[in-house]
Amino acid sequence: xxxxxxxxxxxxxxxxxxxxxxxxxxxxxxxxxxxxxxxxxxxxxxxxxxxxxxxxxxxxxxxxxxxxxxxxxxxxxxxxxxxxxxxxxxxxxxxxxxxxxxxxxxxxxxxxxxxxxxxxxxxxxxxxxxxxxxxxxxxxxxxxxxxxxx
Amino acid sequence: xxxxxxxxxxxxxxxxxxxxxxxxxxxxxxxxxxxxxxxxxxxxxxxxxxxxxxxxxxxxxxxxxxxxxxxxxxxxxxxxxxxxxxxxxxxxxxxxxxxxxxxxxxxxxxxxxxxxxxxxxxxxxxxxxxxxxxxxxxxxxxxxxxxxxx
DNA sequence: TATTGTTATACTCTATAACTATA
DNA sequence: TATAGTTATAGAGTATAACAATA
Numbered sequence: 021x022x023x024x025x026x027x028x029x030x031x032x033x034x035x036x037x038x039x040x041x042x043x044x045x046x047x048x049x050x051x052x053x054x055x056x057x058x059x060x061x062x063x064x065x066x067x068x069x070x071x072x073x074x075x076x077x078x079x080x081x082x083x084x085x086x087x088x089x090x091x092x093x094x095x096x097x098x099x100x101x102x103x104x105x106x107x108x109x110x111x112x113x114x115x116x117x118x119x120x121x122x123x124x125x126x127x128x129x130x131x132x133x134x135x136x137x138x139x140x141x142x143x144x145x146x147x148x149x150x151x152x153x154x155x156x157x158x159x160x161x162x163x164x165x166x167x168x169x170x
Numbered sequence: 171x172x173x174x175x176x177x178x179x180x181x182x183x184x185x186x187x188x189x190x191x192x193x194x195x196x197x198x199x200x201x202x203x204x205x206x207x208x209x210x211x212x213x214x215x216x217x218x219x220x221x222x223x224x225x226x227x228x229x230x231x232x233x234x235x236x237x238x239x240x241x242x243x244x245x246x247x248x249x250x251x252x253x254x255x256x257x258x259x260x261x262x263x264x265x266x267x268x269x270x271x272x273x274x275x276x277x278x279x280x281x282x283x284x285x286x287x288x289x290x291x292x293x294x295x296x297x298x299x300x301x302x303x304x305x306x307x308x309x310x311x312x313x314x315x316x317x318x319x320x
Numbered sequence: 321t322a323t324t325g326t327t328a329t330a331c332t333c334t335a336t337a338a339c340t341a342t343a
Numbered sequence: 344t345a346t347a348g349t350t351a352t353a354g355a356g357t358a359t360a361a362c363a364a365t366a
Contacts, residue, residue: 021262024310024313024314024316025219025234027306027310029218029219029222030218030219030222030283031215031218031222032175032310033306034262034286034290035196035290035293035294035305035306035309036193036196036197036200036211036286036289036290037215038195038305038306038313039192039196039309040193040195040196040211040312041236041309041313042189042193042312042313042317043186043189043190043192043193044236044316045312045315045316046185046186046190046312046314047186047190048188048316050186055178061186061190061331063334064331065181065187067178067221068180068181069175069179069180069181071180072179072180076302077347078347079346079348079350080188080349084175086191086194087333087334088334088335088336089347089348089349090335090336090337090348090349090350090351091333091335092348092352093332093348093349096362107281110347113342113343113346113347114342114343114347115340115341115342115343115347115348116342116346116347116348117341117347117348129180131321133180134179136184136186139186140185140186143185143312143315144185144310144312145312146293146315147308151308152185154304154308155185155188155305155308156183156185156302157175157189158173158297158304158305159185159188159189159191159192159310160177160182160188160299161190161296162195162196162293162294163174163188163191163195164174165195165293165296166174166191166194166195166198210355212355212356227324228324228325229323229324237356238357238358239324239326239359239361240325240326240327240328240357240358240360241323241356241357241358242325243325243326243327256327260324262366263323263324263366264324264364264365264366265323265325265363265364265365266323266324266325266364266365267324267325276331312360
């Protein structure tokens with residue numbers, strides 16, 4: 021991560037480029053912030069979705085987060101081996117798995133969210149509450165433009 | 171890419187998560203848009219920086235774009251093998267390389283920029299000019315918070 | 321000694337295709 | 344037939360360490 025492109029350059033005018041760089045700033049600070057927990061950005065997303073939707077099944081988590089079925093497998097295995105989530109066969113559909121938080125996972129998530137909120141406040145310390153809300157709104161609207169292919 | 175997280179969820183409130191998803195929306199549409207050209211996001215960034223700064227050296231390009239020295243090597247080789255950029259030994263520092271556009275590279279860049287502008291207009295069709303300007307401004311301010319480590 | 325570019329290497333994330341077991 | 348999860352595999356992107364040539 022280094023010097024930004026002034027907005028007078030070819031790249032500086034491109035929203036896609038700016039998004040990539042801003043996202044990278046958050047990702048690398050995220051990694052530093054959660055150092056020691058062993059939690060990365062993607063597994064953290066899974067933990068958060070499972071906590072918000074106890075009993076959700078594996079495929080649905082992937083669909084919500086834009087993670088392909090095949091790539092979910094090792095991610096879920098990792099979280100189970102770490103003792104953070106629990107997997108059960110769905111009694112109503114024996115092909116599917118039902119996911120839930122372990123007590124340890126819930127503790128870990130709470131800890132991570134606290135650290136992440138501090139890291140976001142740090143990175144956005146130059147922003148007013150209104151600016152942050154505007155940013156979230158604009159980003160959410162971009163997300164809604166996604167071509168839902170899977 | 172699929173259903174977004176409502177802003178009432180754990181993830182929906184996190185700017186880092188929203189940035190990652192919005193960035194992914196742009197990246198996947200970018201890939202479709204430049205399909206057939208063989209140009210990806212990162213190499214496109216390099217082309218744009220070299221075009222804006224003829225005679226720039228390899229390391230500087232990497233520093234501007236947040237690409238590590240070691241990772242620049244195959245990227246530059248790829249662009250040279252494709253005949254898009256030209257590499258010369260810097261006469262004032264024989265360790266360093268000086269990069270420039272080939273005629274073909276300049277044509278390719280012009281073509282790509284035109285397509286990218288159309289793709290950005292499409293993705294941002296629900297945004298006013300003021301909203302787009304606000305977004306670019308907010309993202310640029312985040313970039314400036316980057317911890318410049320290398 | 322420090323820096324430019326290189327090589328080798330490893331890890332994460334993403335993508336596709338073919339498989340199984342259930343539905 | 345279609346779907347949930349799995350396996351195998353390949354490609355991009357990113358990271359570190361050690362090296363040669365030059366400063």
